[in-house]
Structure formats: structure tokens, C-alpha cells
Amino acid sequence: MTEQRTWKVTFLPINRTVEIREGDSVLDAAVKGAIPLEHACGGVCACSTCHVIVKEGFADLEPASDKEEDMLDNAPCLTTTSRLGCQIEVTRDLVVEIPPMTRNQVSEEH
Numbered sequence: 001m002t003e004q005r006t007w008k009v010t011f012l013p014i015n016r017t018v019e020i021r022e023g024d025s026v027l028d029a030a031v032k033g034a035i036p037l038e039h040a041c042g043g044v045c046a047c048s049t050c051h052v053i054v055k056e057g058f059a060d061l062e063p064a065s066d067k068e069e070d071m072l073d074n075a076p077c078l079t080t081t082s083r084l085g086c087q088i089e090v091t092r093d094l095v096v097e098i099p100p101m102t103r104n105q106v107s108e109e110h
């Protein structure tokens with residue numbers, strides 16, 4: 001049995017790092033670490049509330065699918081390194097920022 005690799009996902013601006021298994025998503029890391037990243041559709045690429053801005057590691061990610069690109073178009077604070085957290089399969093250490101509008105949505109709901 002080969003040992004499964006683990007990677008670190010760091011969430012800004014709260015600067016918390018969560019370790020997860022290879023192939024888990026950024027959303028999986030957020031849930032595991034109790035990071036306040038919204039995920040209204042439950043992680044099936046049907047909303048844009050899990051929007052994150054990738055600060056480190058963007059170039060090494062699998063490209064976004066057309067569906068993810070479509071969903072991202074609805075996300076506030078869109079940048080050239082924006083992705084949906086539930087669609088990022090983690091295959092290296094990453095640093096992601098939870099954008100201000102997403103954070104606002106979270107705080108409005110609580």
C-alpha cells in the first residue's frame with residue numbers, strides 16, 4: 001500500500017493552514033479546518049460562493065472547466081487567479097485568499 005501524500009492549504013486573510021490528502025479539494029480543506037468558506041451548492045459547481053483567489057500555486061492547477069468558468073462569472077471580486085474552492089483538486093501546497101465579498105456573504109448569514 002502506498003502512503004497517500006498530504007498537502008497544506010493556507011487560507012488568507014485569516015492565515016490558517018489545513019493539511020489534507022492529495023486530491024481533496026480546497027473546499028474539503030476549509031470544511032476540515034472549520035474555515036468560513038461558503039459552499040451553498042454543497043460543492044457541485046452550481047454556485048460561486050466558494051470563490052477563492054489563488055495566491056500561490058495557480059499555475060500548477062488543472063485548468064478550470066467551462067462550467068466552473070461560467071459559475072465564476074457570477075462571483076464578486078473576480079481576479080485572473082480566481083477559482084471555485086470546491087473545484088480545485090489539491091496536488092501541491094496552496095495559498096488562497098477568501099475574497100472580501102465572499103466573507104461578507106458569510107457574515108451576513110450568521
Ligand code: FES
Binds near residue numbers: 038042071
Ligand atoms: S460550493 Fe457551489 S460551486 Fe463550489
